[in-house]
Amino acid sequence: MDHQFLDGYRETDLGKVREKMKAQSLGSLIVSDLSVIRWLSGFSGSSARLLVTPERFVLFTDFRYREQAAKEVGLAETVIASDGFAQEVVSGSYPLGSAVGIQSDSMTWDEAQRLCGRLGPLIAAVPLVSFFDDLRMVKNRIELMHLQRAASISEQVLEMILPLICPQVSELDIAAEITYQHKKLGAEKDSFDPIVTSGARAAMPHAKPTAEHFRPGELIVIDMGCVWEGYASDQTRTVALGRVSPEDRAIYRIVAEAQQLGLTIARCGMSAAELDGTVRGYIDRRGYGEAFGHSLGHGVGIDVHEEPRISSKNCRLLVENMVFTIEPGIYLPGRLGVRIEDTVVLRSDGAQPFQRFTKKLLEL
């Protein structure tokens, strides 16, 4: 059922892709980024290229994926390219026009060279960067349903694992449990390796879980997400094992207030940089500006990190149905880390988080 619903939206997106091709005078377009391929065609295999022309829409894959393509792909015709994609696409069976767009930000230099070599002198290869970003950033109704479901599964898992945190278990134990429960609740997989870090280790925003056990009085950062029907979730909560010091509680409160500020002020028409800057300014005025070393957030969709980046460098205006995270943090090396993150969809009246889990400091 999903298949047919989605094909309606895919047809709309395909139309927009073709409009954009026309505007850039491209006779055809070769898609090599697997996330874009899944977004536009539904195909989730690991070996694929898409060809888009004004009239045709073709998925090339190999024999291993014949059955899977038949199940997943409705709108595109599927071609099993036995001698490789490059050979097939220049076989003369496909009208390429005089300019072929190529995703130069996903295709390797080597593949691009080989392809250009085969195209011959009459067809120009046009390198394209971020060609699909503006189309993928804005989500349709089905995508929003999937994103909500992924978020809800991961919240259920968070509920399940919090009671397990005690001095007898390690960060790795909890991380393994998160992955396990995601799958048991039907998610395809984690959207990224869960981050479970406590005490001073949490001061590294990207630290991996260790075999160290939890210690009373320490803050614990839990950053996790899963994939449902190809779409990712991403959320972070910081909790404590037992009572924390008043100083740590005060830092937690600043992050929680900053995060709430982000949720409150996010608006269509605001730039990503403005949203980042306002939240950053709040943390800065509380004296922790230097301790917030990463950007405020990032888009979430088929990729767990995609456009729009919510950073001080991104002047892009936020529009309705964009989906992105709001995740300020404070990191004090050798001491602690705090991060609180929701993924939100931007509606005409403001940001609506997919997550409902409390942001009060839980002292377990």
Added chain:
Amino acid sequence: MDHQFLDGYRETDLGKVREKMKAQSLGSLIVSDLSVIRWLSGFSGSSARLLVTPERFVLFTDFRYREQAAKEVGLAETVIASDGFAQEVVSGSYPLGSAVGIQSDSMTWDEAQRLCGRLGPLIAAVPLVSFFDDLRMVKNRIELMHLQRAASISEQVLEMILPLICPQVSELDIAAEITYQHKKLGAEKDSFDPIVTSGARAAMPHAKPTAEHFRPGELIVIDMGCVWEGYASDQTRTVALGRVSPEDRAIYRIVAEAQQLGLTIARCGMSAAELDGTVRGYIDRRGYGEAFGHSLGHGVGIDVHEEPRISSKNCRLLVENMVFTIEPGIYLPGRLGVRIEDTVVLRSDGAQPFQRFTKKLLEL
């Protein structure tokens, strides 16, 4: 401790890389493939480039990985490239020579274009394909230790999950359990998403586990592996829930005999194609040649699929301390799949499997 042991071997490998650079008249070499970066420097972060010159060996990464690089990297000097790697490498601080080797099979066309633009007209960018394969294929003593440990962990997990297989659980349940137990036993992660497929679904060699339950009398393919200290394991066993038909048992026996044949005949000096061909010939003579649609095996190391490919198209000669899989299979669409796989290290006296798990048909 590992760190220092490994640096000895890394120094040897770095020497070989520099010899190869010299032979190809490269004044410097930029490494962009994260697996090669881990192999040569020890760094496991997701944002990195390596620069190798006759005198210098530099890891570029960003500020998020400062602490991790300090922990993991001994031989290379670490530089935090705040303005991006391309900007840093052409800053004049590094002697690049007149020809810079670039991994064109891992760097995107876009990054290569930007880098070439910055190099200016006096420095040539030389695209390199498979530059490190022959060096990475042959494993040293420490790598073999890690590969053995990864295989042993995964065998323990296989022992643990087999008793769970019954009509009340699904393929996805068992797959989730495998992932969980890998982590609980200390592995970094799965080396690939576990394949657990039963009955007719096992006829697709790369099928994903489903929510379908196991049914008595069906064969079940379990293909799994984990990562230990960066090195992967890979093994497959086919088991049955209850008694299978004599016909299915006969097919199992052919695969088991073919796999044993591969283990027995593998020798230094033999080509990969010859090894594939001999095992394929055996299955072919038993009437199932067309049902064995993939190559016999692949190298295993930091990547779970690397060189040497054991395929009919690979004329490369096998040499001592190569590590690769031997995994024949028979797939009958709509009916069943059988695959049996060990990962072996090639010694002077033949193939030595890392796995010890029985290859008799287990009827659970």
